[in-house]
Amino acid sequence: MNDLLQSHAKRSSGSVECLGLTFPSEEARREHFLTLLAEKLKDTTFRKQDGFPQGTDEAILAMSDPPYYTACPNPWLPDFVAQTGTPYDPAKDYRREPMAIDVSIGKSDPVYKAHSYHTKVPHLAIVPSILHFTEPGDIVLDGFAGSGMTGIAAQWCGVASQTYRLQIESEWKKAGFGSPKWGARKAIINELSPAATSIAAGLNFPFDVSYFEARAKSMLTSVQKKLGWMFETKHTDGKSTGRIDFTVWSEVFTCSNCAGEIIFFDEAFDPDSKTVSKEIDCPHCSASATKENMDLVFETFLDTPKGTTERRPRRVPVLIKYAVGRRSFEKKPDSYDIDVIKRVEELGLAENLPTHTLPDCQMTRVGRMKTTNTTSIHHMYLPREAHVLSALWGEAQKEPDARIRNALKFWLDSHFTNMSILNRYRPEVSFPYNPLTGVFYVPSQIAEADPFKAYDNKLKRLISAFSQNHAVAGSSIVSTGTAAKLNLPDSSIDYIFTDPPFGENIYYADLN
Ligand SMILES: C[S@@+](CC[C@H](N)C(=O)[O-])C[C@H]1O[C@@H](n2cnc3c(N)ncnc32)[C@H](O)[C@@H]1O
Numbered sequence: 228m229n230d231l232l233q234s235h236a237k238r239s240s241g242s243v244e245c246l247g248l249t250f251p252s253e254e255a256r257r258e259h260f261l262t263l264l265a266e267k268l269k270d271t272t273f274r275k276q277d278g279f280p281q282g283t284d285e286a287i288l289a290m291s292d293p294p295y296y297t298a299c300p301n302p303w304l305p306d307f308v309a310q311t312g313t314p315y316d317p318a319k320d321y322r323r324e325p326m327a328i329d330v331s332i333g334k335s336d337p338v339y340k341a342h343s344y345h346t347k348v349p350h351l352a353i354v355p356s357i358l359h360f361t362e363p364g365d366i367v368l369d370g371f372a373g374s375g376m377t378g379i380a381a382q383w384c385g386v387a388s389q390t391y392r393l394q395i396e397s398e399w400k401k402a403g404f405g406s407p408k409w410g411a412r413k414a415i416i417n418e419l420s421p422a423a424t425s426i427a428a429g430l431n432f433p434f435d436v437s438y439f440e441a442r443a444k445s446m447l448t449s450v451q452k453k454l455g456w457m458f459e460t461k462h463t464d465g466k467s468t469g470r471i472d473f474t475v476w477s478e479v480f481t482c483s484n485c486a487g488e489i490i491f492f493d494e495a496f497d498p499d500s501k502t503v504s505k506e507i508d509c510p511h512c513s514a515s516a517t518k519e520n521m522d523l524v525f526e527t528f529l530d531t532p533k534g535t536t537e538r539r540p541r542r543v544p545v546l547i548k549y550a551v552g553r554r555s556f557e558k559k560p561d562s563y564d565i566d567v568i569k570r571v572e573e574l575g576l577a578e579n580l581p582t583h584t585l586p587d588c589q590m591t592r593v594g595r596m597k598t599t600n601t602t603s604i605h606h607m608y609l610p611r612e613a614h615v616l617s618a619l620w621g622e623a624q625k626e627p628d629a630r631i632r633n634a635l636k637f638w639l640d641s642h643f644t645n646m647s648i649l650n651r652y653r654p655e656v657s658f659p660y661n662p663l664t665g666v667f668y669v670p671s672q673i674a675e676a677d678p679f680k681a682y683d684n685k686l687k688r689l690i691s692a693f694s695q696n697h698a699v700a701g702s703s704i705v706s707t708g709t710a711a712k713l714n715l716p717d718s719s720i721d722y723i724f725t726d727p728p729f730g731e732n733i734y735y736a737d738l739n
Pocket residue numbers: 344345346347348349370371372373374375376377417418419420423708709710711726727728729735736
């Protein structure tokens with residue numbers, strides 16, 4: 228680690244050029260622009276503009292890496308254009324033939340899979356449009372950029388592999404188009420949601436991948452040493468220790484015929500066919516029942532951050548999938564498991580778990596968020612997941628290099644939904660992470676997945692994605708604000724690739 232630390236310090240200490248200025252290091256560049264951004268945030272006219280995020284100055288500054296990324300409207304967009312743009316040339320022919328492109332390709336690429344985002348468009352599906360409609364060095368704008376894939380696509384035109392180039396060239400030849408002009412384009416990435424722009428910034432800017440990998444691994448090891456016991460179980464042989472892959476939690480109902488309590492999963496799950504039936508027979512009176520005609524059983528608990536007594540569905544652990552060595556097993560939780568769960572509960576609220584109340588929005592007004600009384604972020608995590616995520620976040624916060632710190636948070640954030648109570652247990656699929664996409668849906672059977680395994684696997688994927696050298700410093704600039712009013716000079720954009728929000732199909736604001 229010490230060697231890595233030294234080589235990382237060496238790599239980040241060389242002088243850097245940024246928007247026409249030279250700095251002795253990346254840290255000096257960041258400090259300079261952070262000071263300017265902090266001053267700008269005090270300007271009430273700047274803050275009053277439409278689409279300005281509702282964050283504090285501290286939160287905006289903590290997320291930002293100016294001038295490349297600001298978690299608010301980016302004041303350096305005009306400078307980016309002045310530095311990188313090519314003035315309009317009336318003598319040049321800017322016309323292009325129309326071109327139809329399949330935007331669904333590239334969904335298995337590691338960069339696409341690095342971090343999910345609602346209705347994400349793969350960069351490989353955007354590249355052909357950019358190649359066709361622009362030239363190297365041109366400025367591409369995406370005003371509704373979501374996770375910033377247009378920025379990746381613009382940079383990809385300069386770093387695409389030989390195999391990819393040959394494939395595109397041969398496809399274009401067959402379709403009667405000329406040869407593409409390879410070479411990176413510049414991208415202006417704008418998006419209303421800070422949650423989305425933080426993903427875009429995570430993807431669009433290069434960083435020291437080996438150092439990131441070493442830091443992430445050491446975080447996992449240190450948290451696993453402290454909290455790994457939470458995901459251990461005893462094998463049915465009574466001797467060996469197993470690692471829990473996931474624990475299924477089921478809601479409890481009352482039979483509308485006899486008022487007896489029913490642990491839904493115990494009656495509905497058929498382990499042979501791996502299906503959960505919709506209709507069950509009450510174990511007390513044999514009356515047939517469905518979830519719809521039974522009442523959910525609630526328990527009261529002291530919601531410490533709110534200082535009030537609240538209600539939440541009673542959830543009980545009903546199934547554990549675990550591994551001993553390379554072999555997988557399933558069992559019903561036993562007294563050892565119940566004891567571990569109790570010990571975790573006794574630890575109280577995890578230190579770094581956000582306790583914000585969810586704002587009033589469509590997602591919380593209706594459906595299972597409403598009927599399960601899920602009103603705050605800390606309601607969305609079972610205690611074990613909360614403790615491990617909180618400890619990992621605490622470790623990430625300690626990283627002094629801002630770019631690496633953000634990369635670590637990007638890695639953690641990429642699994643936050645999968646580690647929450649939104650993760651449905653779906654026995655029919657082998658993939659362990661199954662939240663319903665496009666909504667907040669609290670399932671009746673939750674799969675509480677092993678966070679250590681989740682982050683270990685994700686880390687391998689991120690390394691594979693980021694080692695491809697997809698991002699080039701200074702090629703993209705990311706801004707958080709409304710596309711309705713962009714701080715850009717007239718006639719400064721060569722091409723717009725955008726995928727705007729469509730009607731009420733997806734509640735981006737609520738989900739973000
Ligand atoms: C269809 S998504 C774009 C997804 C993107 N193509 C990707 O690959 O991640 C549309 C985006 O528009 C954003 N949006 C909605 N209203 C906006 C506005 N006024 N200005 C900028 N972005 C907005 C939403 O937050 C959402 O992320």
